[in-house]
Amino acid sequence: MSEIDRRLSEVFAADAPPARDPAFVFRVLQAEERRRLGLEMLLQGAATTAGAGLLWAALPWLSDAVQSATPVLSAFSLAMSVVVGGLILLRLWSVAQMRLWSGPAPI
C-alpha cells in the first residue's frame, strides 16, 4: 500500500462507527416498539369507533329485540339459576358423604 493509499484508509477509518453498538441497536428496537404501539392504538381506535358506530346504527332494532325477549330471558335465567344451584348442592352433599364414611383422619 502506497503512502497516499494509507492516508486515504486512515481518513475512512475515522468515519467508522464501532463494530458493536448496543445503544444504537437499542434505539432501533425502541423506535420499532413505538411504531408498533402507534399502529396497534390506531387499529384499536378504528375498531372501537367502528363498533360504536355499528351499535348506534343497530340501537333501534336492538332495543326492540331486548324488550320482546325479556320474558323469555327472565324465565331462562331463573331456570339456569335453579339448575346451577342444584348442582352445587349435590356436589357439597357428595363431599360431606365422603368425609363421613372415610372416618377420622390419621394422626
Added chain:
Amino acid sequence: MNAWGASDAELASAARAGSTDAFARLADRHQAALRAFLRRTCGDWAEADDLAQETLLTAWSQLARWRSDASFRAWLCGIGYRKQMTWRRGRARAARRDMQYLEAAAEVSPGAPAEDRIAVRDAMQTLPLDQRAAVALCLAADFSHAEAAQALGAPLGTIKSHVTRGRARLLQALGADDE
C-alpha cells in the same frame, strides 16, 4: 454461519417469524457497515445515524423481500442509499451549514490528520452521489464491486468506473500526482 453464531439467513428467518432478538442480532452485526456507508456519503453523522435507524426499521418490515442468496449488508445499504436520495432532495439549502459541520467534525475527530480529512470529505462532497456511494462501499468498506452493484442497483461496469474516477479524485485531493 459466522463468528457471532447463526447465519444472516437463519436470523432473518427467525426475525420474519417474529423474533425481536434475532433482528437485534442482525442489526448489531450490520450497523457498523451501514452507518459507515451513510456517514461517508451523507457527510452529516447525526443525520446518517438517523437514516441508518430508519433503514433498519424499513428492513425489518420488508425482510420477506430479501433473498437469502444475496448479501444482507448490500441489501441493507441499498435501502439506506434510496432513503438518502429521498432525504437529499429536501436538503440542498442546508449544504452550506453541513460543510461547516464537516470542517468542525474533522478538527475534533482522532486518527488521520485534520487536513487530510477535510480534503477527502470536501472531495467526497464534490462527487456525484452515485460515484460517492460506490467509493464509500468499495474503497472505504471493502465491498466487492458485485456487492456494490447489488446495493446501488447499478451495472458492474458503472461501479468499476465510478470507483476508479472517485479514487483518482480523492487521491488528487490528498496531493497525489496523477497515476
